[in-house]
Amino acid sequence: MRVVRRLKEIRQLSRTLARPISLVPTMGALHDGHLALVGRARNTVGRQGSVVATIFVNPTQFGPHEDFGRYPRPIRQDLARLRERDCDIVFAPKAEDMYSADSSVSIQENKLSLVLCGASRPGHFSGVCTVVAKLFNLVSPDFAVFGQKDFQQLAILRRMVRDLNFPVQLISHPIVREADGLALSSRNVYLSAVQRSEAPVVQRVLRAAATKITKGFRGVARLENWMHRSIEASPLAKVDYVSVVDPDTLERKASLRPPILLAAAVFFGSTRLIDNYLLEK
Ligand code: AMP
16 A cells, blocks of 8 residues: 655655556545445455545635644554555655645535535535545546435535536445434534433434334424434533435435435534435336
């Protein structure tokens, strides 16, 4: 496994890498969810192809009062994990190399990014689109693998690829969870022991809501209210949003007829966790 830090080097290297190339963008602090994406990338390209993972805590996707400064950066441990997982190249650039001090161009998605996490985190998805577009330009991958945990991110990146004609195929991977149902996240390390034990309530309520839908429950607002109350039945949980939306447009559903995405963002103290449940047609 080769670790590359310079933009010029990754650009040159990607021209000579065996194709197809599969890219796995991450911010590091790798857990089994990230590693599952790396495994998926390998399955997609086979033994002949190349897997490139990136580790970059992207400053432009963090708001001014968010956790950019304290986001975990266990780079040695991350590299050891990737080495075990049959990754060919790790690209881990420095922020000052990725962004010029007077950088003035970014990518803005204007529809799907206005709702859900986009409403709570202005500028977040512009930062995500911009950094992913830059990684696509630097690595020229044939495939890029993203997790369904960040469902909205995936939907927005699909639009970006479609609307800006990036020659890359996006692959989505299901959410990897702890044994008690909590979605793996690099931010779970921020949780205190009691917050950690309460956090699976989000996934339990999303699943219970899906069961209600399949049993004929009526009323989108009624269901959202029920989910909100059920999550906040845990005294440590504070709902940011819990929404019943269309998985393609991310618009609020008019009825509880699948396909439906149940999406939630919930604070435990200052830690904001997201999760979702997809009910297909
Ligand atoms: P991050 O490092 O949080 O930016 O995540 C990098 C990639 O890993 C994104 O495509 C995420 O959707 C994906 N990811 C993070 N957590 C999980 C999880 N629990 N299951 C599946 N994919 C995940």
